[in-house]
Amino acid sequence: MASRGTESSEDFGDGRYGKELFEPEHPQEAERIDAAAQAYDPITLPRLRALGVGPGRRCLEVGAGTGTVARWLLDEARVDEVVALDRDTTALAGLGDPRLKVVAADITDESLRPGGFDLIHARFVLMHLPERRRLISRLAHWLNPGGWLLLGDAVELPDALDTSSVYRRTMDAMWQALKSTIGTDISSVPAYPHFLREEGLRSVAAELVCPPLVAGDPLARFWSETWGRMRPALVNTGRVDATVIDEAMAYLGSPRLAELGPGVMMAWGQRS
Template sequence: MTAGSPAPGGPAGGGHHGDGHYGEDLFEPKHPGEAERIDAAALAYDPVTTGRLRALGVAHGSRCLDVGAGTGTVTRWLLEEPGAAEVVALDRDTGGLAGLVDPRVRVLTADLTDESLAPGTFDLIHARFVLMHLRERRAIISRLAGWLNPGGLLVLADAVEVADPQDASSAYRRVMDAMWRALKSTIGTDTSSVPAYPRFLREEGLRDVAAELYCPPLVAGSPLAAFWSETWSRMRPDLEETGLVDGAVVDEALAYLASPGFAELGPGMLMAWGRRP
């Protein structure tokens, strides 16, 4: 997951409600622990992402676009698939891709919200934990769909919250809620439309549209627990500014993440896909 919310790949653009940008006001790529934070989430979500991409099939000679490529875990997987002829790895900050050397890779430093962006057309476009951070997400889905070749696949993945409705007062729940509020007020993150992704893909004229929801185990000692611990620690001032929590609550939630009794149903990942006729 990248962001204070899941986002292993990281946003490729800068949509927001105020003046904030992912990667500038929160989660700077050059922070010494940022690559490790992103990779911790990737360990939880990559097997599901790559399993779905493999099931959908990467046709021989495919030209692929990995939006919000982050540290390149999905890009590297695509390069290992026999069908990929070229992979374009797109992100606003491509420093995490510096070690990616392969003649089939084109690293593209670009802002997905730039309306002049024209990377070409593709047989597979994948964007994970990107659109939820961009205010223009619906329009960007239209643009991504427009970059598909005939028969091409668009695969979108973003976070959805599956909170326990009877747990509103625990430190874990209060900090998670504060995180979502802080992300929205700072950089514009909004997951409320994620369940509508299948409908959006149908509206774009795609066929074979389907979706699935995955909630990885969230237990102490897991990479995902480490991801949330680092995310909340880095966001502490923003969490407290929401007025939903204070320092003591954040400390309690962080201690809970590391405790033997920690077990929660964390935010899930909804994947939706469709194919251009």
């Protein structure tokens, strides 16, 4: 049996985020990432504030996406430096600030030596990378004394009474397709606090927040766009067909929508 945090490679396909799915060249990719950021930033940013992020800090934003968190760290928290790292940095091009260092790199590249940080944040990145446990260890080792590691990834609390709605079937097909194509796995997210302790961090804690899923809001648009983009992979799971996906996407835009959507679980810890 796999121990906590380790996975058999047989569980995953060979694909990678940004190649087999969510190609950065897609005209709607930045908009899709931004829609999720609009929903989850109001959860992430107060947590960063509570960790005392501010002037004098050097920060690493892993998988920076469109840079909404990096921009907040610079403009609102007034930190000294943000290293915004992503495998594709196209969407970060507009963020002109002398305190911002944009790094186009794969976080799994073992040769990366980005230096020490007072804050490292990664949201909706590690869940997509099969190497997540080893990466948590590397990120923890890049912390300066007193530095914080804040990880945010998805957790779902599915309605146990619903196994067959178009919403449930499409959401389940999505997690299965993400896992088999690029290795996404959210099953170990609730174990992140333990992983942070195993890395010797202190003041470890975690919280889970599920933002409201409301028709027409950015988050509903995010899931609809995500499902639309994954259509062939969803059908390949055998759980849904084109009609179910269409109905599920229509449901996300309708006043009938009544779901507890996926939440972000944030886990944090501090280097002594």
